[in-house]
Amino acid sequence: MKSTANLFGSKLSRRKALAYGAATALSTPFISRAWAAPTEINMLAWYGHGEPDIVAEFEAANNVKFKPKYYAGGDNMLGLIAQSPPGTYDVILSDGEFVQQLNAAGYIEELNAADYPFDDMLYEDFTKFPGHWKDGKLYSMMVRFGHLGVSYNKNAITAEEAMSYSCFWKPEVKGKVGHFDWHLPSLGMMSLYNGNGAGLWDLSDGKWDAVQETTLSLRPQVGGYFDYGGTFNSLKNGEMQAMCGIGDWITGVLEKDGAPVGSVVPKEGGIQWTESYCIGKGTDKADIVKKFIQYMLSADGQVKSAQMAAYPGFAITKSGRAKLIDVDRAEAERTGQIDGMANDPITLVKEGRIHYRNIPVQQTLEDWNDFWSEYKNA
Amino acid sequence: MSEATSTTAASSAARQSSVFKLTFRLPIIIWQSLFFIGPLCFMVAMSFFIVRNYRMQEDFVMxxxxxxxxxxxxxxxxxxxxxxxxxxxxxxxxxxxxxxxxxxxxxxxxxxxxxxxxxxxxxxxxxxxxxxxxxxxxxxxxxxxxxxxxxxxxxxxxxxxxxxxxxxxxxxxxxxxxxxxxxxxxxxxxxxxxxxxxxxxxxxxxxxxxxxxxxxxxxxxxxxxxxxxxxxxxxxxxxxxxxxxxxxxxxxxxxxxxxxxxxxxxxxxxxxxxxxxxxxxxxxxxxxxxxxx
Amino acid sequence: MSDNRPLRWFLYGYLALVFTFIFAPILFSVIFSFNSDRFPTIPLGSFTLKWYQTVWNDPDVWEAARTSLTVSLSTATIATLLGFATAYTDYRYSFRLKPVYLGLVLLPPTIPLIIMALAMLAWFAKLGISGQVMSIIIAHSVLTAPFAMAIIRLRLSQMDPSLESAAWNLGASQWSALRRVIVPFCLPAIISSFCLTAAVSFDEFAISWFVSGLNKTIPVIILEIVTGNIDPQVNAIGSFVFLVSMTLVIIAQVVLMTRRKKEV
The missing domain is CATH 1.10.3720.10 (MetI-like)
Incomplete structure (x- = not known):
């Protein structure tokens, strides 16, 4: 039994030392933070919006501190709000299509339209984005957008093949097609592939069945379902060679990092993601949040959003675009954010090749979500 | 020492002893009931609740x-x-x-x-x-x-x-x-x-x-x-x-x-x-x- | 036992392989924390300290470190107190419902964390105490008290039962016998259970992730980076924590060995 006693002894003193170490570690870094007591702003957003590259400057200028809670997918966002006490979140970054639901549930405050630069918007349609206005009142302010289509590894799929969602079924990429793990964008693409065009969200029972069938036929090709980080990594390391449900917001970051990946809007059409800021109902920090939204819509804020480390988004204001061209022409060119370029995202929208992401019209989100679980298990 | 006092002493000792005993026995019972059994039972109950508009409502449905x-x-x-x-x-x-x-x-x-x-x-x-x-x-x-x-x-x-x-x-x-x-x-x-x-x-x-x-x-x-x-x-x-x-x-x-x-x-x-x-x-x-x- | 040289070498070689498997991820995590590429792949980029700098300068990480320390030290205190009381009860008394009692205490580790997390979150939301640092502490105490109890009980079983009664016979009250005899004898186990429960709590992420609300601990930050904007900061945080604990471990070993020599 001697050995056991010794084991015990050595374990013990090691742990004792750990406790000493903890005590010393305690004393160093917090001294510097003790004097500053900035106002805390609770933010609910997609990953990255509360990171230093976006908010640090604003925090320093206004003595505030963002406390972000990140979600993935609109259903997830609604759930998080529903389970928290009212007033928990001061500022909410919502996907455009979920603003209506936020509003219907009474989770967000009315905004004053005069506070925001509507005359600076690049595209008329964005000034009255669906669901952002209700009875002439503004509830949410769009800040950025992006396009979803075929994301692919250029070594495995040619640019021509990528012009149709059919490339996901290509035998060479069997087991190498990944899904971003959220039902809306992926099923939306399947609906587009089925030729539903502008009616992609408004599916009769028959068409919904057909979309399910198409989706299930892709199952043998699928190599995995990924969250944000997994999507990044598996595209980067070649584990996945085509990805359904995403767009430049992910491949853009990788491209800048030198990976042979890209995203295109295929001939069947692409989907637009739209991100909008809302002020949480019951917050006592509405003024500073308003100031923050204004900041994100300023030329500086728009450039930050376009260069966001987590994922880039297109500028929506003229001044933002101008400043982006000014300070980072390469990025503006890469993403087509220069008037007259063929892949100018605004042009794509105007040509009708892009459809705003929406929630299912004839089915419930739950139906879609249910099918998604089924699909993953198929 | 009279018999009476020794009984009181004994009973007070017994009382003390049971205080002592319960001091060690009770905390974990209370703690685990509140924060272990409680949540698990609630979870079982929760499986019969319903969700409306992303909010959970207490109910009893299969x-x-x-x-x-x-x-x-x-x-x-x-x-x-x-x-x-x-x-x-x-x-x-x-x-x-x-x-x-x-x-x-x-x-x-x-x-x-x-x-x-x-x-x-x-x-x-x-x-x-x-x-x-x-x-x-x-x-x-x-x-x-x-x-x-x-x-x-x-x-x-x-x-x-x-x-x-x-x-x-x-x-x-x-x-x-x-x-x-x-x-x-x-x-x-x-x-x-x-x-x-x-x-x-x-x-x-x-x-x-x-x-x-x-x-x-x-x-x-x-x-x-x-x-x-x-x-x-x-x-x-x-x-x-x-x-x-x-x-x-x-x-x-x-x-x-x-x-x-x-x-x-x-x-x-x-x-x-x-x-x-x-x-x-x-x-x-x-x-x-x-x-x- | 018959000494079979080739067999012995084979077994040692096997042991080395197993340890390689166990340590490979730790080793590579350290390597990639110094790698300049944002996405860790082979071949390696150049040597850099930038991930450490990023982490060091990130106030969120420090805030999380403070939350983590608060949580793990509070958890360790509560769990050790509960564990001691329970171990002592088990050592000293026998009563009718003891198996049920012990079951109540020892069951939590058999419930998967994800289930505990879900149940705790719902329960705390019901009680109106969700999303606070306190919720994590409570949840972790439930989780770790059994470990504390096991460690201290083990120590108690090595004690001569006549010691305590000898103290009573010499006129010590139950309380003072406890203070003078039992606690000193258990002290090593108490300290060790304090450290173990603190360590378990420090690395627990599933429950923390569910119940913490806006209060992030270090493991929650790691989880967020892994599910979110994956980058080698994860490795930097991991390596740093690892380095600190390893340094302490080695110092502890050295201290222990010198003390042993003195005792001899």
């Missing part, structure tokens, strides 16, 4: 149970989780055994002490960080395939496969299982093992006939722990298995995340819990069953 248990994908997940955790346990136990055997019987005391010490180290590193590391090692462009390509082999697909999941499970369980097995083996009376050898028993036969039966309790406990940990882990099947298809823990996370279906997640959780109780109970019965003959 809908969630019917819905979840009526779905093929639930049962597929169930079988899959059993299978993966089962394979993980068998593999881990087999991989661990020669190591534990070496440590218990062949290694010197100093080596054993250092080895156990090394096996505790992983507990001080983040499991998530280690899984993330495997991600890089196992990737097609990763360390292993890079090494194999020098030998003209590969690349092998290891991520997003069941193999990846099992590697992840082992990352979690292997150190613990080796430690438990080593203790189980070290407690065996060595003279019996030596006697078996001296009587001409071959090594494998000795292991099978002498060592395994004597270490049974410890080995079964190691296996039960290994199974429970694997069965409930959502990180490995998600990050290394590509959640393809999802195991029950992933199903719980998914169900909570999308659509806020806590009650349905509770159904999955209750099924898992019952399963694990049965497994643990069976394991304990097997571990402490009196040996016959």
């Amino acid at each position: 809908k969630n149970w019917l819905k979840m248990l009526g779905r093929d994908y639930f049962w597929d997940s169930y079988v899959l989780t059993w299978g993966l955790a089962g394979i993980g346990t068998v593999v881990t136990m087999l991989v661990a055994f020669p190591a534990a055997y070496t440590l218990a019987f062949k290694a010197s005391e100093a080596v054993r002490r250092w080895a156990i010490f090394m096996l505790i180290i992983p507990f001080f590193t983040s499991y998530l960080v280690r899984i993330f590391s495997w991600y890089v090692i196992l990737a097609e462009s990763g360390v292993i395939n890079a090494g194999l390509s020098y030998l003209g082999l590969g690349p092998f697909v290891m991520l997003n496969t069941k193999f990846g999941t099992v590697v992840g499970y082992m990352t979690l369980t292997l150190p613990l299982v080796i430690i438990l097995q080593t203790f189980a083996l070290a407690n065996i009376d060595r003279s019996l093992v030596e006697a078996a050898f001296n009587l001409g028993c071959r090594p494998f036969r000795t292991i099978y006939r002498v060592i395994l039966p004597m270490a049974r309790t410890g080995l079964i406990i190691a296996a039960v722990f290994c199974f429970i940990l694997s069965f409930g882990d959502f990180v490995s099947p998600y990050y290394l298995g590509g959640s393809k298809p999802p195991t029950l823990p992933i199903l719980i996370v998914d169900t909570v995340k999308s659509g806020q279906q806590w009650p349905r997640a509770a159904v999955v959780a209750v099924v898992m819990m019952v399963t694990l109780f049965v497994v643990a109970f069976a394991g304990i019965m097997a571990a402490y069953r009196r040996r016959v003959g």
Whole structure:
């Protein structure tokens, strides 16, 4: 039994030392933070919006501190709000299509339209984005957008093949097609592939069945379902060679990092993601949040959003675009954010090749979500 | 001393003694009832609640149970989780055994002490960080395939496969299982093992006939722990298995995340819990069953 | 036991392989924390300290570190107190419902974390105490008290039962016998259970992730980076924590060895 006693002894003193170490570690870094007591702003957003590259400057200028809670997918966002006490979140970054639901549930405050630069918007349609206005009142302010289509590894799929969602079924990429793990964008693409065009969200029972069938036929090709980080990594390391449900917001970051990946809007059409800021109902920090939204819509804020480390988004204001061209022409060119370029995202929208992401019209989100679980298990 | 005072003294001593007794007995009862039994019971109740507009409302409906248990994908997940955790346990136990055997019987005391010490180290590193590391090692462009390509082999697909999941499970369980097995083996009376050898028993036969039966309790406990940990882990099947298809823990996370279906997640959780109780109970019965003959 | 040299070498080689498997992820995590590429792949980029700098300068990480320390030290205190009381009860008394009592105490580790997380979150939300640091502490105490109990109980079983009664016979009250005899004897186990429960709590992410709300601990930050904007900061945080604990471990070993020599 001697050995056991010794084991015990050595374990013990090691742990004792750990406790000493903890005590010393305690004393160093917090001294510097003790004097500053900035106002805390609770933010609910997609990953990255509360990171230093976006908010640090604003925090320093206004003595505030963002406390972000990140979600993935609109259903997830609604759930998080529903389970928290009212007033928990001061500022909410919502996907455009979920603003209506936020509003219907009474989770967000009315905004004053005069506070925001509507005359600076690049595209008329964005000034009255669906669901952002209700009875002439503004509830949410769009800040950025992006396009979803075929994301692919250029070594495995040619640019021509990528012009149709059919490339996901290509035998060479069997087991190498990944899904971003959220039902809306992926099923939306399947609906587009089925030729539903502008009616992609408004599916009769028959068409919904057909979309399910198409989706299930892709199952043998699928190599995995990924969250944000997994999507990044598996595209980067070649584990996945085509990805359904995403767009430049992910491949853009990788491209800048030198990976042979890209995203295109295929001939069947692409989907637009739209991100909008809302002020949480019951917050006592509405003024500073308003100031923050204004900041994100300023030329500086728009450039930050376009260069966001987590994922880039297109500028929506003229001044933002101008400043982006000014300070980072390469990025503006890469993403087509220069008037007259063929892949100018605004042009794509105007040509009708892009459809705003929406929630299912004839089915419930739950139906879609249910099918998604089924699909993953198929 | 009169009789009366001694009675009072005795009763006050008894009272004191029972105060003393309850001071030690009660806290954990209160604490665990409030924060362990409470939540679990509430979770069972929750499986009968409904969700409206992403908000949970207290109710008593069978809908969630019917819905979840009526779905093929639930049962597929169930079988899959059993299978993966089962394979993980068998593999881990087999991989661990020669190591534990070496440590218990062949290694010197100093080596054993250092080895156990090394096996505790992983507990001080983040499991998530280690899984993330495997991600890089196992990737097609990763360390292993890079090494194999020098030998003209590969690349092998290891991520997003069941193999990846099992590697992840082992990352979690292997150190613990080796430690438990080593203790189980070290407690065996060595003279019996030596006697078996001296009587001409071959090594494998000795292991099978002498060592395994004597270490049974410890080995079964190691296996039960290994199974429970694997069965409930959502990180490995998600990050290394590509959640393809999802195991029950992933199903719980998914169900909570999308659509806020806590009650349905509770159904999955209750099924898992019952399963694990049965497994643990069976394991304990097997571990402490009196040996016959 | 018959000494079989080839077998012995084979077994040692096998042992080395197993340890390689266990330590490979830790080793590579450290390597990639110094690698300049944002996405860790082979071949390696150049040597850099930038991930450490990023982490060091990130106030969120420090805030999380403070939360983590608060949580793990509070958890360790509560769990050790509960564990001690329970272990002592088990050691000293026998009563009718003892198996139930012990079951109540020892069951939590058999429930998967994800289930505990879900149940705790729902329960705390019901009680109106969700999303606070306190919720994590409570949840972790439930989780770790059994470990504390096991460690202290093990120590108690090594004690000569006559010691305590001898103290009573010499006129010590139950309380003072406890203070003078039991606690000193258990002290090593108490300290060790304090450290173990602190360590378990420090690395637990599933429950923390569910119940923490906006209060992030270090493991929750790691989980967020892994599920979110994956980058080698994860490795930097991991390696740093690892380095600190390893340094302490080695110092502890050295201290222990010198003390042993003195005792001899």
